Amino acid sequence: MGEELFNVLTVQEAREKMASCLPADLRRITRKSLLDCLGMRLAHPVVAREDVPGFMRSTVDGYAVRAEDTFGASEGLPAFFTVTGEVRPGVAPERVIAPGEAMRVATGAMLPPGADAAVMVEYTEEAGEGCIEVLRPVGPGENILRPDEDIKAGEEVFPGNHLLRPQDIGYLASIGEVELDVFAPLRVGIISTGDELVPPEEKPRPGEVRDINSYTLYSMVRALGGAPVLYGVVRDDTGLLENRLREACRETDLVVISGGSSVGTRDHTAGCIAALGEPGLIFHGLAVRPGKPTLGGVVDGKPVFGLPGHPAAALISFDLLVSPLLKFGGYHSLSEGASPVKAVLARSLGSAPGREEYFRVKLRRDQGRIWADPILGKSGLLTPMVEADGIVRIPLESEGLAQEAEVDVYLFGTDYVL
Amino acid sequence: MGEELFNVLTVQEAREKMASCLPADLRRITRKSLLDCLGMRLAHPVVAREDVPGFMRSTVDGYAVRAEDTFGASEGLPAFFTVTGEVRPGVAPERVIAPGEAMRVATGAMLPPGADAAVMVEYTEEAGEGCIEVLRPVGPGENILRPDEDIKAGEEVFPGNHLLRPQDIGYLASIGEVELDVFAPLRVGIISTGDELVPPEEKPRPGEVRDINSYTLYSMVRALGGAPVLYGVVRDDTGLLENRLREACRETDLVVISGGSSVGTRDHTAGCIAALGEPGLIFHGLAVRPGKPTLGGVVDGKPVFGLPGHPAAALISFDLLVSPLLKFGGYHSLSEGASPVKAVLARSLGSAPGREEYFRVKLRRDQGRIWADPILGKSGLLTPMVEADGIVRIPLESEGLAQEAEVDVYLFGTDYVL
Known part of the structure; x- marks a missing residue:
């Protein structure tokens, strides 16, 4: 326990310490x-x-004209134009618009040379064979896009x-x-450890449980644009874990080992990370709840994380430490891309200062506001993880949040959109 | 124009009319x-x-005990236990806990028969070889999960x-x-029409523009979990369009044709939908801005949509009429799954009653609120489409929204997360 107290870092400290041993960007192009x-x-x-659009373009269905020819036009005293033809879509008109002339244009059509505006068809009237009257003036540039108005080279x-x-x-x-x-998607190696774990296709015997974390983490990596690689369940044996970890480090860009809820397994994992390469174990414990038993290390330039065994805690640790690497290749630019949902806390939440605390919440709309209902369940339950829409963070120095406090709700694995 | 006025439907009417000609669910399993x-x-x-968990499970590191043996325990007068062993992870303990006995358990371990609670290691003290003192009482069921507490069969x-x-x-x-x-992902056929369109890999000549909608709609379909199939650009020719549309209808579950900003092209598209099968064209114009020149039809049980040529309008029509089919297989359950971001409108927006109006907005955080800044650009520009984070809807009957009104911001193609 003394060792853990010594090495427990805040999330920010853990990121900085990891970053100092990693290349600036883990990603290949x-x-x-x-x-x-x-x-x-x-x-x-x-x-x-x-x-773009690359040429002068009409934004209306109507007539291309020289704007000055419409000055002073009104319903009482319309301006008179000779229609010299129609600009067909996709074709560059060659005939120049001379004073008093107009050409019919559809939305998106190219303006003929000489024209500098378009009159909407609604403000024109047919005036006999090949002629129109314009009932309102247009200014130069009106109802058209300039060649570089949308995008400039x-x-x-x-x-x-x-x-x-x-x-x-x-x-x-x-x-x-x-x-x-x-x-390129970062390849993420995923290992689960624990003598109690069986693959999901097996029926667990009493005392055994199915491996959940491999499946959750595989999906989180995919949701964040990474390429997950499963390395299966490893029993609590240092030799086996070391071999599997070495294989994963060789074949992928980043490795997560989950499990080890018991102190013994955690020590196995820490030992393996330390033994495998330089600089080895970087931190041992995170000032976060849930998520405290998180390990981080770097093996020959590749990050390796030991995530907690509990699925909800593993998910939070993953989001804090692994998601930024998938999104940004490193721990820079963290403020980018986060776009939480703003909500109002439906009940107060207490927290111990000195650690960050994360609460799962469900979002509910009522009386024109979005409420965040904390989902408080016994530790160890899975159900709250799927009932929740996202998580609310209580910062390191805070003692909690009052009822009706405004909170930011972060949704799991939402990078794709936000 | 008269024909359009006659057939212009609200979004709700258009969905209902389409639904009445479609199977209840378009999706295969x-x-x-x-x-x-x-x-x-x-x-x-x-x-x-x-x-799940399927057996009685400890939620703490500590000792499995019979709760009644701890009653009355305190720091001054601890309860004394003989430790008969340790429950190993993944193993079903066979030895029964007799009165006064305890077994060491890690978080997640199975409780031995006879035990009905677990004591946290923090509230115990070693008391010589194979013995502990418990300093606080636990109630029956404390620090454990019942076999069906997480999930019930x-x-x-x-x-x-x-x-x-x-x-x-x-x-x-x-x-x-x-x-x-x-x-299974719905297969969506995508056709672009217009004599002015060239594929993006070609350099457009004056008057021509690159085909954008095929690319945007392909990506929207993918973002919503569908399987897009591109049918390329078709020139403004009824015969060509009819052939391409027939091919797409045969090979996919749903077809979108975009383009036809000019009235002529729109009529081509309407004619082709009507000619291809029963019941043919269902509606011709939508009471929505942008998005008015939207067509809908059903050809032998398959929906076919004519979307506006302008990329931003095509995107909005798609979201209103095609997205629900990708998400739900039909127009039922529309309220499900929509989880817009709540924001405050940064400036007032006017709207004409009698049509729904959609404004693009950019989200910005300031003074603890999320502001929606309307992006108002000339019609015809592409840049606002990528500057926006989402859209705000002004309902049919409304004349607009005041500055600082609370609005729901819908993000494009966000189904995956929300």
Whole structure:
């Protein structure tokens, strides 16, 4: 216990200590076809190579004109135009608009040379064969887009590490970026330890339980854009664990070992991390509840984490320490990308100062507000983990939160969208 | 124009009219391995076949005892126990706890027969070889989980159509559900129309623009768990469009045609939908802005939508009419699964009664509130689509929203998480 007290770090300290032993970014860069980039992160900023729309374009169905020819037009005294033709979609009109002339344009059509505005069809009237009357004036530039009004060549359209959403994929198509450098998914090795664990397809005998963490962590890694690799259940044996850990370290970019709710197993795990390579074990215990029995180490430039055995605690430790690596390749930029749901706490929550505390909450809408109902269950239960919509954090120095306090609710594994 | 006025429906009317011509659920059911079910929806409710944990389990590191033997214990007058051994993880202890006896247990270990509580190690003291003193009483059931306390056999753990999140995958592992019936991804055929469109890998000539909607809609379908199939760009030609649409209807479950910002193209699309099968065109225009030039039809039991050509409008029409089909297989259960972000409107927004209006907003945190800044740009611009975090809806009957009004912000394509 003395050793643990000595090495218990705050989350911030643990991240900083790990970061000092890791490369600045764990991720490799890979080139992908645009359609395969959804949910991936850009390796570099994207700079537009062309203007969009690239030509003068009408934003209305109507007539391309020289704006000055409409000045003073009104319903009582309309301006008279000769219609010299129609601009077909996708075609560059060659005929110049001379004074008093108009060409019919649909939304999106290119303006003919000489025109500098478009009149909406609603403000025109047919005036005999090939002629219209315009009932309202338009200013230069009205109802049109300039060639670089949407996107300018040379402009940075997305910063590096931007997470690509559906609308971004379309946007990149518009500037012809059909192949992109993105970060390759981090390969995450997942090991479960514990003599009591059996694979989920087996029926546990009394005293045994199914391996849950491999399945939760596999899914969390996938949800965050990583590539999970399962290394199965390892019994409580230092030799076996060391071999499995060595294999995982060789084949993946990052390893999580969960389990070891008993002190003995935890010591096995700590010993294996320390034995495997330099610098070895970095911290042993986190000032967080749940999540205290979390270990962190670095083996030859690869992070290795020992997560608590309890599924809910493992999930929280994972979110605090592993998610940032999947999102950002390191512990920089942590404030980016977090977009919690704002809610009102439905009852007060007490907390001991000196550690961060995380409570699971369910969101409920009532009287025009979003309420966060804490889900308080016996420790050891799984059900609260699936009843919860997210977690609320009580900071290190706080003694708790009052009823009706405004809280930020973080949803598990929500990186894809937020 | 007269025809359009006649057929313009509200979103609710359009959904109901479509639903009346469609099967109750468009989705097929498929059986998948649990690890492949992340982000999919359950075809049926899941009922637990076993109790969890399935045996009496300690939730603390300490000693299994008969609670009554601790009654009256205190620091001044501790209760004395003989320690008869240790319960090893994963092993069912056979030795019965007799009065005055205790066995060492780790968190998660099975209680030996006779024991009905666990004492935390912190409230015990070593008292010579094989003996401990207990300094506080425990009640029956204290610090333990009953065999069915977490999950009861026969209990419904998830309803049908539940979207499987990472923690749900772990939960299903705990009850041995390693294969599940889920809804197969809906195959969505995507067609773009317009003489002005070129594929994104081509450099557009003056007057031409790149096909954006195929890319945005492909990504939206993927983000919502569907299986997109691209059918490319079709020029403004009824015969060509009819052939492509027939092919898409044969090969997929649902077809979206985007484009046709000009009235002529829209009429092509409407004509093709009407010509292809029964009942054909269902509605022609939506009381929504942007998104008015939206068409809907049913061809031999398959929905076909004509979406507006403008990318932002196409995205909104898609979210209103296609997203529900991907999420629920039909237009039932629409209130489920929507979990918008609550924000405060940073400026007032006007709207014409008689149509729903959607505004793009960017979220910003300031003074402890989340503000929704409307992004107002010229119609026709793409940039606001990627600057926005989501959209705010102004209902049919409303004339607008005041500054500082509380609004629900819906994020595009966020089904996976919310």
